Amino acid sequence: MEITLKNIKKKYGSTVALSQFSCTFSDGEFSSLLGPSGCGKSTLLQLVSGILKPDEGEILMDGVPVDEACFENINIGYVFQDFSLYPDMKGFDNIAFPLTNQRKHGCSRKERKAQIAAKVTEIARLLRIEELLGRYPRELSGGQQQRVAIGRALVKEPDILLMDEPFANLDKKLANDLRDEIREIQKKLRITTIFVTHNQGDAIAVSDRIFLMESGHLMQEGTADDLYTAPANLFVADFISQFGINLIRRDEAAQYGLSKVTELFAKEKNCFFVALRPEQLMLEPAENGGEGYTVLSSAYNGLFAVHTLQKEAVRLCAVGLMPFSPGETVTVSVKNKMFGFTENGNKINS
Numbered sequence: 636m637e638i639t640l641k642n643i644k645k646k647y648g649s650t651v652a653l654s655q656f657s658c659t660f661s662d663g664e665f666s667s668l669l670g671p672s673g674c675g676k677s678t679l680l681q682l683v684s685g686i687l688k689p690d691e692g693e694i695l696m697d698g699v700p701v702d703e704a705c706f707e708n709i710n711i712g713y714v715f716q717d718f719s720l721y722p723d724m725k726g727f728d729n730i731a732f733p734l735t736n737q738r739k740h741g742c743s744r745k746e747r748k749a750q751i752a753a754k755v756t757e758i759a760r761l762l763r764i765e766e767l768l769g770r771y772p773r774e775l776s777g778g779q780q781q782r783v784a785i786g787r788a789l790v791k792e793p794d795i796l797l798m799d800e801p802f803a804n805l806d807k808k809l810a811n812d813l814r815d816e817i818r819e820i821q822k823k824l825r826i827t828t829i830f831v832t833h834n835q836g837d838a839i840a841v842s843d844r845i846f847l848m849e850s851g852h853l854m855q856e857g858t859a860d861d862l863y864t865a866p867a868n869l870f871v872a873d874f875i876s877q878f879g880i881n882l883i884r885r886d887e888a889a890q891y892g893l894s895k896v897t898e899l900f901a902k903e904k905n906c907f908f909v910a911l912r913p914e915q916l917m918l919e920p921a922e923n924g925g926e927g928y929t930v931l932s933s934a935y936n937g938l939f940a941v942h943t944l945q946k947e948a949v950r951l952c953a954v955g956l957m958p959f960s961p962g963e964t965v966t967v968s969v970k971n972k973m974f975g976f977t978e979n980g981n982k983i984n985s
């Protein structure tokens with residue numbers, strides 16, 4: 636199901652949660668709403684689910700504007716951060732619950748029971764929780780509880796799957812495994828999915844399309860690659876970068892050993908800042924301890940090292956394959972890829 640939001644405005648008292656918000660979530664795609672806490676992601680999800688009503692604007696499902704009555708006919712699966720399972724029901728009954736209220740005409744009670752059991756078993760197999768169906772939520776780990784909650788959302792074969800920070804209460808390894816499995820299941824079932832997260836790594840790992848938000852506005856939408864390689868503004872460049880960005884004033888770059896920055900943006904009179912991703916900086920030990928940056932720290936995880944460097948007032952973050960020793964002096968050069976921005980943080984086209 637394709638979901639379109641047109642000029643949506645939503646306020647809570649005097650707080651504007653969403654402002655002139657327009658976007659389209661494509662049928663069968665995995666879309667992520669990404670942004671810092673408080674930027675309006677959950678509000679948007681609740682509008683799509685019909686829990687909230689917009690103050691202005693409209694929501695269309697497959698091109699048709701929806702009102703409260705229509706929402707009752709849209710099959711929506713919703714997964715929350717805190718699992719929200721029924722504590723007095725076993726895993727099986729929690730998953731089966733959305734089906735128990737669904738009537739099937741021409742079907743005896745016994746036949747319906749068998750159909751529900753078959754459906755729950757199928758979903759449990761997909762989520763690898765068949766052995767856990769006889770347990771109460773209190774007898775399950777956080778990850779297992781979330782699997783049950785996802786099963787409950789999937790069992791009624793929803794047109795739309797909405798997930799609000801579903802992995803936030805799980806430890807990282809478990810969260811990553813479950814995230815990747817959900818993505819595989821979503822691809823198989825082709826459910827239109829909207830996933831809310833503040834974690835850029837999660838959004839990059841699973842999304843067909845990312846909608847990056849800030850203060851109730853859409854900053855940029857696109858694939859992870861679009862946002863990484865062609866950020867629309869400084870906010871996007873910084874948010875989508877695992878280690879943030881290094882921001883340097885163009886007119887100061889040469890004095891800090893980054894003459895390539897000055898060269899590349901020489902003709903761009905509007906260019907005030909240049910953003911350098913940590914992975915775009917190449918470091919070499921300075922010959923005979925010559926002029927360069929001092930390594931303040933160099934954290935190595937066996938795969939790569941994250942370095943903090945300082946030269947006078949400028950501090951840089953760089954990522955490389957090998958660690959340096961704190962106190963060592965290094966020279967810094969820049970690979971071609973860098974972005975210029977105006978003083979207001981808008982990208983300049985170069």
Ligand code: ADP
Pocket residue numbers: 647648650651652670671672673674675676677678679
């Ligand atoms: P996010 O999901 O990105 O963290 P939310 O949609 O929850 O953001 O919130 C967007 C803004 O609306 C925030 O400023 C938040 O404080 C405010 N907000 C959310 N829900 C309510 C509410 N029920 N009452 C008042 N303000 C709210």
